[in-house]
Amino acid sequence: MNEPRPALDIRALMKQHAGRNYELHSEHVNPANVRTLRTIGFDRCYVRAEGPCLWDVEGTKYLDFLSGYGVFSLGRNHPEVRRVLTDFLNADYPSLVKMEAPLLSGLLAQELKKRMPNQLDMVFFTNSGTEGVETAIKYAKCATGKPAILHCQKSFHGLTYGALSLNGDESFREGFGPFMPDCRKIPFNDLEALEKELHKGDVAGFIVEPVQGKGVNLPAPGYLRDAAALCRKHGALFIDDEVQSGMGRTGRFLAIEHEGDVDPDIVILSKALSGGFVPVGAVLCKKWIHEKVFSSMSRSVVHSATFSQGSFAMAAGLAALDVIDRHGLVQKAEHFGNRLGEGLRAMIPRYEFLKEVRWRGLMIGIEFGSPKSLTLKAAWALMHKLDKSLFPQAAIMPLLDKHHIITQVAGHNIDVIKLLPPLIISEEDVQWFLKGFEDVLAGMHKFPGPAWDVIADIGRMTVTGRAR
Ligand code: PMP
Secondary structure: OOOOOOOOOHHHHHHHHOOOHHHHHHHHOOHHHHHHHHHOOOOOOEEEEEEOEEEEOOOOEEEEOOHHHHOOOOOEOOHHHHHHHHHHHHOOOOOOOOOOOOHHHHHHHHHHHHOOOOOOOEEEEEOOHHHHHHHHHHHHHHHHOOOEEEEEOOOOOOOOHHHHOOOOOHHHHOOOOOOOOOEEEEOOOOHHHHHHHHHOOOEEEEEEOOOEOOOOEOOOOOHHHHHHHHHHHOOOEEEEEOOOOOOOOOOOOOHHHHHOOOOOOEEEEOHHHHOOOOOOEEEEEOHHHHHHHOOOHHHOOOOOOOOOOOHHHHHHHHHHHHHHHHOOHHHHHHHHHHHHHHHHHOOHHHOOOEEEEEEEOOEEEEEEOOOOOHHHHHHHHHHHHHOOOHHHHHHHHHHHHOOOEEOEEOOOOOOEEEEOOOOOOOHHHHHHHHHHHHHHHHHHOOOOOHHHHHHHHHHHHHHHOOOO
């Protein structure tokens, strides 16, 4: 008989295959994504992560201003969350018994409720943001008995069918129709449009991001408060999607707190809830809504999911909340958000391409716009004719390549870069970013020049579909 194979040594496996990421993904996971990453020079192989930094296989250190789309608010591999999770794993504690009420989800629900700005009574745990949105859709329809859900232009609530039916960006929807019926889109920041739809009398709920992730669009003063009041008046639920903006990112525990006294019926959290260690989300709602959905013993698990309330995820959530509190991360988000936002805004008079900087805490959008001088204006027009997403790509590429800072473009066909740094950044990180970004901007203002050669190259590659 053959000797049994030795048990998996994950460190040895990672070392043995380090650097094979793109070859493996081309063959087994997503070749189109590999081509995209290669085209924009983001085809790096990261092998270590700590706090706000990542290191690639060659030992180069990077500043992560993307945080896994906002998941790593606590930075990566936070030692205190890791200690809690190691303790937990060593405790042989049960998880997902299902025919019981688990302790840790009860405790995490209690902790989350304490941090809400308004009265929210019941908590459902999910495994992702989009699952939280699906939960909210079901709750709204069941509680009101009405069919329609309103959402905003440019909204993003996830990519499962219900959430995709509420997606304000056609590029995500193309090829996947037909969608859920009775989903209607209205402009963000438009109370009149909202009231017109509510008047029809069939609206179960209005779902809105208090800061729109795609483009980092901010609500007009009073908009969300008045929108919530209109919903209440017309018997529709006001659903606050805080998947990206919640958990302290904007300098308040919920971004909606910036808007004064708003009383959402449902709040959806996810992303940063576990400190990045375990997929998890939470939906908080008012008691009467919950009672409509779970209205009898026979309906007591009418909405549920196998992995909901897993003890490991709940332990991570409790640890993440503890770190956020003890390290004052909500206050830090406000402080460093202002440092970055004001530092960037001060560059506007010096750089024609820089149009506007918008931020709430550490959710920051940098918008480019057509410049005044004739040569640059012509270059801008040409680039936009070639591909509408090219210009901001041309900024994030040298930011990564030359300054080793990871950022992203904030959506399709918009000239906005988004920053979602971890909430644990330092003044040194702020300076690293501001200096790097200014250098990139200066390069883009020299036309003709090397920055523009790069843009033209990607433009050509995008058009011909050929990666470098
Ligand atoms: N809602 C918002 C506001 C989001 O930003 C996202 C994710 N970017 C989602 C929902 C969907 O979350 P997930 O990707 O975890 O499904």
